[in-house]
Amino acid sequence: MRIYISVDIEGATGIVSFSQCGRPDGEHYDFAFARRMLTHDVNAAIRGARKGGATQVVVKDSHAGCKNLLIDELESDVELISGIGSGTMGMMEGIDASFDGAFLVGYHGMAGAQSGLMEHALAGGVHRFWLNGFEAGEIEISAAVAGTFGVPTLLVTSDDAGCDEAKGALPGVTTYSTKTGFGRYMGRLKHPSVTGPGIEDAAAKAISSARVVPTHGTAEPTTMRVAFRTVEEADTASTLEGTQRVDAYSVEWTRPDFLGAHRTAYNVFHLSMQGRRFGS
Template sequence: MKVFISADIEGTAGITVWDEARKGHAAYEEFREYMTDELVAACEGAKAAGAKEVLVKDAHSTGRNLILSKLPAYVTIVRDWSGHPDMMMFGIDDSFSAALYTGYHNKAGTDTNPLAHTLTGTVSRLLINGEVASEYTLNALCAARYGVPSVFLSGDAGMCAEAKLLVPRIGTVATSEGFGPATRSLTPKASVAAIRAGVEEALSRDLKSCLPKLADSFELVVEYTNPHEAYRVSWYPGVEHPAPRTLRFRASDFFEIQRAIRFIV
């Protein structure tokens, strides 16, 4: 069994303010360690469930956050950004048995995580076929393009609930819950234990039941916080600009949606 893990940070247990997620700030070093510990717990759970290979994509900000010396020897890691439209899922292919997500956060405009956003701060809403999408939505559909089921996610409670709307049988661990700018969170030790156990359990079930069905066609709508951003990227081929802050793009292949997002978001 081969397992792919996409690791973010804003859904890590305890994280509450942006300085804790941004390289160069004093608080970042502490939460970088917690991000790494949660990722390692997922790797250990995968190995206990029978995984022979684990590929990790460091999927936050610079793509260079995880503390490499803490990673098990059986793990390989993708760091930084290649420019490929798979973005946070770069490295996945149809040889993987399952995709996992650690440290994930809810979508822009939600109040379940003080750091909720979708890809960048310039996006107020991103919709796929009329449904407001999170980064997880995009990434689970990316995995589905390769026939890879999304079987586990850890992150804020709102994100866990959202994940189950797309993949009802996905295993989740809620690391925290947002209350305006505040959070109520598991301790790092409790989060690590829950993630390890949750991943092992998720990978021991019927994986195919966690494969979302791809639609026959897709409509991407991006609503920006600033009309200047929408105008600047409205020149991407095939993009419509129906309102000052809104762009629309349609395609039959989800990869074309990913490619558009890569250049307009």
């Protein structure tokens, strides 16, 4: 059995602030701690996957510059996908139909998730994101990428808000919460001595339920819409051919299939970043 693990950082053990996990301006005071905790959670997921019968595990580092995990401290005999390149799968780069299941480790709640620690969606300038008319976050989007290849998402680790989101979007998925948010930057955190065994047990359980968890897919053609935080971000994003300006803050696009819409999303986000430079 082959398992693919996509790894974000905001939902990892012990993390409550972007300043811990690498801010865009580089002002991260506790990144070494965050890297250790993230590696701790991923190792627990790997051990659980193997306990459940996985014979190969591929890990995708998916936060920011994708150089967060400490490869020399990962469980032995895993493969790590790291760094930024020209791929079009985003947080799920490297997944294909040869995998039997996907884990989403360290993920966070969607933009607007109440009491969701560091809630956001896809990019810092995104205020809200919709997939075929329904609000979605990175959990559902990553699961949809996996589903395109017929790969079910078996496990999600996050805070309470992210786990609730996963249960609502992915029937049958196994979840494990590392913490409870008291707002965007405050939470009640479980100790690593608790989350390690907890994630390991959840991963083993998820593997055992693989045959009954449905594959997550989306309707085609696929329509995506994003509401940005500023007008200038929407100004530049809407210059991409095939997008429509919905209102001052929002841009929408439709593609024949999910992966095409997903690729367009990343182009839209890259263009929106140019808008942030206006007036500077």
